């Protein structure tokens with residue numbers, strides 16, 4: 320008996336120790352998997368700064384309920400929002416809701432903005448990344464910007480049919496960024512920035528697209544009106560569709576899925592500002608071919624991208640992936656004409672349909688242009704956009720505009736031109 324009972328006790332002790340160890344390492348593993356994801360992004364290595372994680376100021380807060388107003392100055396009809404998710408609340412933290420902007424069909428509710436690129440790429444962005452640093456957003460606001468645009472490719476973070484569930488951890492990151500921006504007094508445009516399969520297999524992916532907007536709309540329906548949804552970035556983008564696919568985007572398909580997405584969003588967000596694209600690649604040339612979607616909806620705006628002339632805005636870029644780089648060039652007077660043409664079309668569209676146009680992307684990519692050239696370009700663009708009554712959003716924050724490592728604006732002349 321003795322012989323038998325001793326090994327059982329030993330075994331029991333051994334088992335107990337093993338279980339404790341298992342528990343401890345298991346918990347550590349969980350913690351580790353959270354922190355392991357904090358590796359810095361590598362996307363924009365081409366032209367980016369890296370942050371010192373030590374400097375991070377993590378702000379994980381959540382917004383108060385919607386401010387109860389829409390951009391038309393009317394009171395929200397909140398309707399039945401019982402199906403909406405509660406904002407994942409963290410009591411006690413306040414969020415500055417953005418001021419109401421008079422929206423009279425000419426004044427754009429999005430005035431001066433900056434694109435914050437990263438999350439449209441298939442890379443891990445950890446909470447130690449600059450995107451989560453509150454003071455960056457304060458700096459942007461203090462400089463005079465009123466909004467930021469956050470390009471995100473949600474398709475990279477969704478489960479399978481039929482639910483196509485958006486990954487919770489990823490969505491929490493997006494919540495955090497939105498909350499930080501709103502708290503800094505900025506509006507934030509959540510832009511579905513996707514150059515993938517939706518563009519080449521529309522039929523096979525449109526349910527996923529609708530499921531995405533349904534989830535986002537439900538999740539954010541109580542958020543302040545400073546959160547804006549943008550349905551699609553550059554649908555019909557050449558790079559995205561040039562290899563073809565089973566059901567490649569056409570102008571009609573682009574308009575059809577955007578209209579459907581608006582209807583889905585409107586079920587839970589009756590007055591949230593929604594940005595949609597023209598029927599092709601956010602091009603101005605297509606504006607007059609794009610009859611306004613849902614013309615009675617006063618909280619829709621049209622987004623156009625203006626990179627004219629490419630040889631200036633994309634200098635030093637091999638944009639066609641053919642090994643041919645646009646040479647370095649100054650901004651010259653003859654470059655003004657193609658820009659003026661764009662804004663003539665914008666003006667015509669606004670006058671005809673009364674739907675404001677917002678230039679969701681413009682800018683000179685990178686910082687290799689001769690000194691002062693980007694400022695000249697920006698000055699001309701900003702002036703032209705002012706005359707046309709357009710809001711705008713510069714592409715891009717770190718690409719030669721702001722150093723997140725040094726925490727300083729990199730081109731004072733450029734920033735002055737933008738803020739004029």
Ligand code: BGC
Nearest residue numbers: 439512552553626680684714
């Ligand atoms: C693309 C970026 C690009 C920019 C300027 C954006 O829509 O997503 O990758 O740098 O346009 O071409």
